[in-house]
Amino acid sequence: MKRLALAMALVILAGLSIMPFFASNYTVTFTFQIFMWIALAQSWNLISGLTGYVSFGHVAFFGTGAYTAAILIVKAGWHWFPAGLMGSVTAVSLALIIGYPCLRLKGPYFAISMLALNEVVRALVSYFDSLTGGGSGITLPPSSSLWPLYYAMGGVALTGALISYWVLTSRFGLRLISIRENELAAEAMGINTSALKLYAFLISAALPGIVGGFYARYVTHIEPLGTFPLLTTITMIVMCLFGGKGTIFGPILGATLLSIFQEMVWSRFLFLHEGIFGAIIVFVILLMPRGILGVLQQRYRLPRTV
Amino acid sequence: MLLQGIVSGLLAGGVYAMIALGMALIFGVMRVINVAHGTLLMLGGYTTYWLFALYGLNPFLSLMISFPLLFLVGALLQKYLVSHVVGAPELSSLILTFGLSIFINNMAMLSWTSDYRSVEFLTGSFLLGPIAISKPRLVTFSFALLITLAAFLFLIKTKTGKAIRATSQHRELAQVCGINVKRIDCITFALASGLAGVGGSLVSIMFSIFPEMGRGYVFKSFLVIVLGGAGNYPGALLGGLILGVVEGLTSLLLSAQLSEVIAYVLLVLLLLLRPTGLLKGRT
Numbered sequence A: 001m002k003r004l005a006l007a008m009a010l011v012i013l014a015g016l017s018i019m020p021f022f023a024s025n026y027t028v029t030f031t032f033q034i035f036m037w038i039a040l041a042q043s044w045n046l047i048s049g050l051t052g053y054v055s056f057g058h059v060a061f062f063g064t065g066a067y068t069a070a071i072l073i074v075k076a077g078w079h080w081f082p083a084g085l086m087g088s089v090t091a092v093s094l095a096l097i098i099g100y101p102c103l104r105l106k107g108p109y110f111a112i113s114m115l116a117l118n119e120v121v122r123a124l125v126s127y128f129d130s131l132t133g134g135g136s137g138i139t140l141p142p143s144s145s146l147w148p149l150y151y152a153m154g155g156v157a158l159t160g161a162l163i164s165y166w167v168l169t170s171r172f173g174l175r176l177i178s179i180r181e182n183e184l185a186a187e188a189m190g191i192n193t194s195a196l197k198l199y200a201f202l203i204s205a206a207l208p209g210i211v212g213g214f215y216a217r218y219v220t221h222i223e224p225l226g227t228f229p230l231l232t233t234i235t236m237i238v239m240c241l242f243g244g245k246g247t248i249f250g251p252i253l254g255a256t257l258l259s260i261f262q263e264m265v266w267s268r269f270l271f272l273h274e275g276i277f278g279a280i281i282v283f284v285i286l287l288m289p290r291g292i293l294g295v296l297q298q299r300y301r302l303p304r305t306v
Numbered sequence B: 001m002l003l004q005g006i007v008s009g010l011l012a013g014g015v016y017a018m019i020a021l022g023m024a025l026i027f028g029v030m031r032v033i034n035v036a037h038g039t040l041l042m043l044g045g046y047t048t049y050w051l052f053a054l055y056g057l058n059p060f061l062s063l064m065i066s067f068p069l070l071f072l073v074g075a076l077l078q079k080y081l082v083s084h085v086v087g088a089p090e091l092s093s094l095i096l097t098f099g100l101s102i103f104i105n106n107m108a109m110l111s112w113t114s115d116y117r118s119v120e121f122l123t124g125s126f127l128l129g130p131i132a133i134s135k136p137r138l139v140t141f142s143f144a145l146l147i148t149l150a151a152f153l154f155l156i157k158t159k160t161g162k163a164i165r166a167t168s169q170h171r172e173l174a175q176v177c178g179i180n181v182k183r184i185d186c187i188t189f190a191l192a193s194g195l196a197g198v199g200g201s202l203v204s205i206m207f208s209i210f211p212e213m214g215r216g217y218v219f220k221s222f223l224v225i226v227l228g229g230a231g232n233y234p235g236a237l238l239g240g241l242i243l244g245v246v247e248g249l250t251s252l253l254l255s256a257q258l259s260e261v262i263a264y265v266l267l268v269l270l271l272l273l274r275p276t277g278l279l280k281g282r283t
Helices: A002-020 A026-049 A059-076 A080-102 A109-127 A149-166 A172-181 A183-188 A192-220 A232-241 A248-265 A272-288 A291-300 B002-030 B039-054 B063-080 B090-112 B137-157 B159-169 B171-176 B181-206 B215-228 B233-253 B256-273
Strands: B124-127 B131-134
Touching: A002 A026, A002 A109, A002 A149, A002 B256, A026 A192, A026 A248, A059 A080, A059 A109, A059 A192, A059 A232, A080 A109, A080 A149, A080 A192, A080 B256, A109 B090, A109 B215, A109 B256, A149 A172, A149 A192, A172 A183, A172 A192, A172 B039, A232 A248, A232 A272, A232 A291, A232 B090, A248 A291, A272 B063, A272 B090, A291 B233, A291 B256, B002 B039, B002 B131, B002 B137, B002 B215, B002 B233, B039 B063, B039 B090, B039 B131, B039 B181, B039 B215, B063 B181, B124 B256, B131 B137, B137 B159, B137 B181, B137 B215, B159 B171, B159 B181, B171 B181, B215 B233
Parallel strands: none
Antiparallel strands: B124 B131
16 A cells, blocks of 8 residues: 555656656646645645644745745846745744744634734835835846746655655654644643744745745746735645645645646636635535545545545 | 824724724633634624615714624624534634635625725814814724723623623533523624624724725734733723724834834734733733
């Protein structure tokens, strides 16, 4: 069983890695976006799916990464790849500043402070307009080819999956899950919950930072409103919940399925986009709290963390 | 100059306090942070707007309609959706109310477009010594204060109010004493929605009305709860007034753009230094 799963994963990886050579430009772009969502959903899962501390402002890290990369590319003349990686450095620094105080308290405090974080970062970005271009944003030089970005984003998604695998199969992950199940009991067992939550939060902020950095290169123009949309956070949450929160493959499954649905159906109902997501959230929480994978786990007796 | 900031801040703070009281009640009784609180506020705002635009109803009279209307909406939401996640991990209730707020906001945008609308009823200001006081703000402040005091009276004097406070102090014990906790949940959520609705009506007299108008108030209400101390209802009044003054001074001395940033810094500092709130509450 395990070998079969590994073989399948390798085949899919091999297929994806040679895909740009024969697939159309449209398919490559679409897959690039799926990679992006997989990485983002994974990152949300690492903090919220595992510890139960809901982050309503993960897009703040995405946006921070995007602005870091854009500023480094345009103002400092960096190559886009190291600039994108630097996005994670600023995102993690932001997470450290926010997470240190907010994660010491129980769930709701963290959730609401994250909801506001997004608005705050956006306000700061607009305020320091000499660096960020204010409301009109930053325009990057046009990029020549999508290929390098495709592989870079694929690498980020793969890294996200590997980190998830490592976290969920390690003691670290078990301790995080114990925080979700009962934080007080976990503390009584001698688990340093404040430190572990913070580590998980930092890891989960690093991925969106890089994704944001590469995304800035992809869209070549960023401005405050388009870079910090609440919809991005919503999408991460929906994908993760839909696939199954707190699992390795849940976010991947959710991101892939919902991206495909979205492309096929919802692009025709553009204005209903957020509403449908809201309805899915309510539906999943009330009727399918553990997502698709949760249903499959119950039916086929799979391990809980897969 | 400084006095001006404090006065206009206090006037705004009264409305914050009333809106936050609703959120504090829900949090106290059910341990649920209602992220859809701002959405209910928005529905109250549109109630006032449509009654004013279609029938020319005095916006202050429309409070008599927006309160019962949102009371009903709140009761239904609690009965059919939120009651399922009371007692579940926080993640469920937070995400559920978040999903609800997105859904309702989207429906509002589809039905009423995302245009900015306004109720032009009471405008202008008068001078009191060196301080300019805006008329709509003074009147809405008085209304908010009256309603908040009425809510306190309800909580202190009536049997239902006592049951609400008992449930928020200790749910199981309240149940043992023969209080129907589910019913109290329903009444609390309905009452809180009603307060949010009235808040929306009052806000719509001062500011523009649009589907996302309530979003900022979720954070503000939460900050007020933290300032006053969770589970401490009079604390909400104090917290609201403080937040108002801080915002008033920030927008006067620095920039209105930064007032949200300052409020955020305030929250983080407060969580670090005094997590039980200024008046004593629970963590």
